[in-house]
Amino acid sequence: MRAKFIAGLMAIALWPSAARADWLQASSEHFVIYADDSERDVSRFSDQLERYHAALALVLRRKTATPSPSNRVTVYVVRNQRAVRQLYGEGNRYVGGFYIPRAGGSLAIVPKVDAGNGVADFSMVTLLHEYAHHFLISANSMAMPRWLSEGAAEFFASVSFDKDGGMMIGRPAQHRAAELFYAPDVKVADLLDPAEYEKRSSGSYDAFYGKSWLLYHYLTFEKARSGQLDRYLELLRDGSSMRDAGLQAFGDFDALEKELDHYLNSRRMQALKLPPDLLKIGAVQLRHLSDGEAAIMPLRIRSRRGVDAEEAKEVLDEAREVAARYPNDPAVLAELAEAEYDVGDDQEAVTAADRALAVDPSQVNAYVQKGYALFRLAAEADDKPAAYRRARAPFIALNHRENDHPLPLMYFYRSFVEQGEEPPDLAVAGLIRASELAPFDLGLRMTLATTLIRLDRQDEAKIALRPIAYNPHGGSLAGVARLMLERLESDPAWNGADMDTLLAAAQPGGDEGEEPSSP
Structure with missing residues (x-):
């Protein structure tokens, strides 16, 4: 359980001042940044992150596929390291920033960054360290030893940026x-x-x-x-x-x-000197958040980081207050849907999501939260086939808007498994595709591995298991993955007959893959 914190103190820590926060969103090919800063600084920050991605691809000679809009890394910039540590929770003494890999929702939380030219400051180094992990996992299915993973991340995060768009890496x-x-x-x-x-x-x-x-x-x-x-x-x-x-x-x-x-x-x-002509990047789009979206931002950050039962109630109370002030802001309503879902108010979550989508059909999180809530309702429904058809609908709609979003593929598969039905080949293919889109999501990899074992595709299952088994931040999932690999080595024909016993030993705590970075 993460450490508790007082809601009022968290609001102060996240919000740079008592005055209205002027939050900006910077959207680029691989990142979405939310920060309360000037247009110049946020734009330069986004530009530097994209050049850093280009540098990783160049030096490592690996080109990753362009992520779908919702599968980009979202960077939340909070006031200072104290705010970062409050959000991180228990065990935060040395944490200067952290990264959470999730299919369709990978995020990094860092303190305010000085995106000036020259040697990167520590906040920037923290973020670059986390993104190096993300890139390496996305570009390489092989699990790396902990020293190599951390050493590479430290190597690539030690950079300086030149005025002309070049950079030096490996300082x-x-x-x-x-x-x-x-x-x-x-x-x-x-x-x-x-x-x-x-x-x-x-x-x-x-x-x-x-x-x-x-x-x-x-x-x-x-x-x-x-x-x-x-x-x-x-x-x-x-x-x-x-x-x-x-x-x-x-x-x-x-x-x-x-x-x-x-x-x-x-x-x-x-160190490696990289000229600007080798680091070509696309445009950065800036957007000022609406008053309502700016007001709900501290709550969005808390929700996306993850809340326990007590925190969920605090967030919901505050989200309802913001929604009362901005009843027609779709971003506010989408966050309200997430807050309602987090406390178990599934029907209220569906209602809030529908209100958001009625105003703005492009609100991705509204589709997601509506789908989550309908799936949970379907598990208790009398007519399960009909309930799961309804639950699939928001994810199907999201898939039509964003074909490479991994969550619709995952939940299409789950809609069969949760009814006790054998997933069709199309659903299994979708699960494999989701794992390709989000190789950094260890829970998704484990789901794929168990599925492949049960389908007598043991060699493919081993490939899926190894990055979990040897991930230094894999938590209890890593231990279970190692047990499964040992079982497959000793019994190559094992089809998972007693898999539930192995999985029960995992007792995942929800933070598998979470990567803190320390000063």
């Missing part, structure tokens, strides 16, 4: 300097052998992030070790253990440790 991670010199040390052997790290780790803050960055940076630029990182990944793909892959690719860990010590004390380090 020294100055924000990790104090950690590397003063925090409890983490050895190369700890990074490359997770079992060794678990023995030594006290669970308190240490130099894991900084050392991961240092190793990734060294392996990227040190000519004597050219190709070793690719060899390491190849060995992991072929099934080698993390320790064995490290030994075969990098050799003696103690020798590598000494090299890293020397590298850390170097007077100069390399």
Whole structure:
């Protein structure tokens, strides 16, 4: 359960001042940004994020498909780190920003960013770190060891932006300097052998992030070790253990440790200079939020982050007050629908969503919340076939508006499973497509894996399971995925006959895949 916070304090923390907030939305190819800032700064911020995406695609030689509008990463910029930590909840001591990967709703919450030229400030570094994770997962179905995932994210987040549109990537991670010199040390052997790290780790803050960055940076630029990182990944793909892959690719860990010590004390380090002509991006569209949408924004951020039962009631009370002031604002009504759904008022959620759609049929969240509510109502309906047909309708309508939105594909599949019916091939194909569109959603991957096992498509199931099993932020789902992989290895024909027992052991807490970033 996330830590509780007082609604009044949260409103103060999220809202930059008592005066009317002038929220802006910046919409681009891969991002949607909500911030209370000037047009110039929000536009420049969006421009820099898009150039960063282009830099990742260029350096990693991976091109991801353009996401559907609702599958872009939404960035909510709040007042400061205190607001970020309040939203994060329990375990927030070192959190400077966080990212939640969800099909059709991935989001990042960060403090106000200085989007000026030059070296990125810490708030920007936090966001770039989170987006690097998002990009790497989207572009690569292979699960990465934790050190590699964090080291790569730190490497790519250490950037500077040039006035002419170019940038430098892979700069020294100055924000990790104090950690590397003063925090409890983490050895190369700890990074490359997770079992060794678990023995030594006290669970308190240490130099894991900084050392991961240092190793990734060294392996990227040190000519004597050219190709070793690719060899390491190849060995992991072929099934080698993390320790064995490290030994075969990098050799003696103690020798590598000494090299890293020397590298850390170097007077100069390399970085990648990328000229502007290699970082082509599309246009950024700016929109001032309506008075009603600006007023509901702090509540939208809380809802999208996720609320417990007590918080849901607080949000609903405030959402109803805002809706009373702005009864015809479709964005307000869509948020009201979400707040009603979160407290279990399903029919009220449907009513609010219908009111939003009557004013503005493009309100994506209204379709989603109406669909959620109708699905929950259908589970208790006497005439389930008719109820699930009604529940599918908002998602079908959303699919017609946005063909590559993953939620309609997911809920088309669920509409059969929840009735106890065998999903048709079309529904299974839709579930596979949804996972392709949102490979970062671990819960969706698990649903796909269990489906494939039951369909005797075990080899495909293994592919779906591995990124869950070895995701360092996979939580209880990662443990269950490892159990399932072990079962498939020992019994290749296993069709999930006792799968419910394995799944019951997961007891997912809802934050699988959630990625905090620390200062």
